[in-house]
Amino acid sequence: MHAFDYLEPVTVAEACAMLADHGPRARPLAGGTDLLIQMEMGKVRPEAVVHLGRIEALRGIEWDPQAGLRISAGVTLREVETHPIIRERYPALATAAQVVGSVQIRNLGTLVGNLCNASPSADTSPALLALDGQVEIASPTESFTIPVAEFWTGPGQMVLQPGQLVTGVRLPVPTPSLRTWYYKLAVRKAMDLAMVGVCVALEPRNGSARRVRIALGAVAPTCLRARHAEQLAEQGEITNGCLEAIAEAAVAATSPISDQRASADYRRAMVGSLTRRAFTQLLR
């Protein structure tokens, strides 16, 4: 691995100042399960690595029955997977965290790191999209939130400017009738990347659905919501014909590539199939 300056801020403000100083030549380090592999392979060569592990303020999961859930940037995937409130109220997110890598990887890797690696196949991203997640961003001068859906701009690319740091993710309180469904399609159960990831959230109402979210992973340059398909699903009773149209609209939202994991055609077919399966199970 190349040599670099190793910086250990203890506050978010310090971290932002360090990231601003070094601009694009600095990288924040959380769990390191993606960054250190890329550095070891020489794919990224930051001149400064800003380790976030000594920042107390980036630890912890906060739950408030009015404000919802806040997961700090230092929280590991294993903490997300095992947290009682997340398992009870955000089961799609707990499941998505649980299918990442192995227990060893989940003890290192963080939810926010998974978000900021900006991989189109990130396991937790469809769940964050379907649950209306917000990304909390700090800079040397301000802090603000943006919807998860507006965070990525391409594979490995996001809206962050030099000096900005993602400090956490927020999820609103789920309505009592909200139901979610998540599926990671992969060859192996562990240590594998998704060929397709689908997360659907909706409120069932006598055969129709409200607040529909259809979030897709590994089928476009970023994870995305199939918004036209969501609108179709909110228009009335979801008959078999209607479900077919929803599935087609979900497929139309994708632009998959063919790679060693799956062909583009297979990915499209599976988006249709998994979307139909999601609605069938959620409306049952």
Added chain:
Amino acid sequence: MKRLINLRINGVTYPVEVEPRERLLDVVRYKLDITGPKEGCGTGDCGACTMLIDGKPVTSCLMLAVSTAGREITTVEGLARPGELNDLQRAFVELTAVQCGVCIPGFLVNATALLRENPNPTEEEIRAWLQGNLCRCTGYTKIVDAVMEAARRINARPSPETA
């Protein structure tokens, strides 16, 4: 630039000079000569380098040594007193869960964490927990059997020794 850190491994504090770019696995193996943890893949996929950090299993090939200063690190050498085997290790030997042995330190360390968190795991739970440990020899069956047998022995004892 080198810096002096204290690594606490198996209850012993080791002052050691490291560069920030040095991985925990390399420092432990090549600077401290604690060679139980192995490098299989170097990308976190195989689990041969598994260590416990503050009791939690992690792949030490994906950690910078400098980030682990002051934390409690356990390798396979720390599972039992020198020259002795604990229940888990003995079960691996007796049930021939070991063939070439390269993956075994990782399996033992990770299975130790499992048994501490879940003293009565089902076969399914053992297989799920050990998903991140690869073995190219045994076919896993005997490894899973050994973990189940170790759990039985530990639970059968009136005052259970830590696995």
